[in-house]
Amino acid sequence: MKIQENIPISKLTTMRLGGDAKYVIEISDLSDIPEAYKFAKEKNLPVWVMGGGANTIGRDEGFDGVILINRLRGIEVLSQTADEVVIRAMGGEVWDDLVQFACERGYSGIESMSKIPGTVGAAPVQNIGAYGQDMSQVIESVEAYDPETGDLVIIGKEDMKMSYRSTIFNTGKDAGRYFIVSITIVLENEATLEPPFYNSLQRYIDEHGITEFSPMTIRKCVSEIRAGKLPDPAVEASAGSFFKNIYLDDEQAAEAEAKGLKVWTKPNGSKMINAGYLIEEAGLKGREFHGFKVSKKAALILINESAKSYADLEAARDEIRKIVFDKYGFMLEQEPVEIPAGKE
Ligand SMILES: Cc1cc2nc3c(=O)[nH]c(=O)nc-3n(C[C@H](O)[C@H](O)[C@H](O)COP(=O)(O)OP(=O)(O)OC[C@H]3O[C@@H](n4cnc5c(N)ncnc54)[C@H](O)[C@@H]3O)c2cc1C
Structure with a gap:
């Protein structure tokens, strides 16, 4: 069991923010798990579990606790x-x-x-x-x-x-x-995949004249679509979609439509407003806020271009939320989770 001390959370997360975690333990064997929790208990410290840090935000004060990183393979x-x-x-x-x-x-x-x-x-x-x-x-x-x-x-x-x-x-x-x-x-097993596929996927399939639909073909199409519009965490810092889409009941959906907003009906009948669409409609695509940029290709994504501090993220997030709320009356909810500061 490898125990490391004072590790910057910015190095463990794709948004690349956050002060030091007191301890980080990589779990590569089942027996490491109880050992790691015992270690934290003995030190009277809280535990936070992580994988790749692609949906996790670290705060400036770091984490006065033990981060466990799952490295169990197979x-x-x-x-x-x-x-x-x-x-x-x-x-x-x-x-x-x-x-x-x-x-x-x-x-x-x-x-x-x-x-x-x-x-x-x-x-x-x-x-x-x-x-x-x-x-x-x-x-x-x-x-x-x-x-x-x-x-x-x-x-x-x-x-x-x-x-x-x-x-x-x-x-x-x-x-x-x-x-x-x-x-x-x-x-x-041996599924026969049949169109129509999800809207943007189907568009890609039509544009590229694809007529054979194995899981691997769909994987290749999705990978291409994503490579064209989503940031590669190895190159650009982000946590993927920064805000959640907004699910509405029928009454809310009718109100939104009456305001001229586009409401999506999912195959299961649920109604939703795409948060990226609201951000784009609000004119924020490509705009910069405190070192973060609203992605030009996918408005739901905040790219950390130069920010070093969680305070910058907070300021950027709150400005975007306020602009969208003032225009459309919807308060956007953050998708990535935040590591709490740790021991009180
Ligand atoms: C460029 C980009 C694109 C993305 N696109 C999508 C997308 O299309 N759809 C989507 O849904 N998400 C997307 N995400 C978000 C992210 O990829 C997912 O949420 C993913 O599951 C995060 O995995 P992770 O291992 O990095 O999780 P982490 O960020 O390490 O952890 C996320 C949460 O899971 C908990 N956790 C992690 N591992 C464990 C475990 N072993 N046991 C218990 N709890 C655990 C953590 O405590 C935390 O609450 C995207 C992110 C990026 C950066």
Whole structure:
């Protein structure tokens, strides 16, 4: 078990902000998990679990606690029939490596979530999703360490309360409680994928005259679309979508439409306003705020061009929210989570 001291959170997160974490422990073996929690308990310090830091913001005061980074590796097929394949992947695997693993074998269900940065263990936490697919459609269970009891527990999908960017792992009394060791997903074996696909994906398919729809073809299309509009964390600092889309009931949707706003109806019937659309309509695309730039290609993304301080992010976020609220009456909600300061 590798314990490091006084590590800048800015080096652990793709937004590249945040002061020092008192301790950082990389978990590369199952036996490291209870050891690490014991270490934190002995020092009377709180624990924060992380993967790739692609949805996490560090604050200037750092974290007076212990960050555990999941490095548990391994992907295995547990069972397979003509229709279905059940896969278990360890939480420290790179999410996109799992997508590649599935697509190479012709398994379908996560191909549209290609190139989402981060780890497998974080994927269920905010129910990641893209281009019409999300975790709730494929997850069967997670295996997690519960530091309150010291046990490894299996949490089934029905107990995860998954909705848009929300689950028991990030919302409610059990938020932040578990260390997700592995996930089990069920994919379609030898699926026949049929158009129409998610709007922007379908547009790309039509424009490129693509007529064969294997999971790998869809993976390639999604990867191309993303490369053209989303920042590569290795090059540009961001946390992906900085604000959440806004879900509306029928009455709110009618009010929004009456104001001339575009309301999307999802395939499941739910109604939503795209937060990026509001930011763009407000004329903020490409604008700079305190060292952050509203991406010219995807207005939902804030790129950290030169900011070194969380205070700059706070100022940028609050200005954008105020402009959008004053124009449209919707208060945008931040998507990435923030590491609390730690010990009181
Ligand atoms: C350029 C870019 C594009 C993105 N595009 C998308 C997208 O299309 N769709 C999407 O949904 N997201 C997207 N994201 C957000 C991000 O990729 C996902 O949220 C991803 O799941 C984060 O993984 P991570 O390992 O980096 O998580 P981290 O940022 O390390 O952690 C995120 C949360 O999960 C918790 N966590 C992490 N690992 C564990 C574990 N093993 N056990 C328990 N809790 C854990 C953390 O405590 C934290 O609350 C994007 C981000 C970037 C930078």
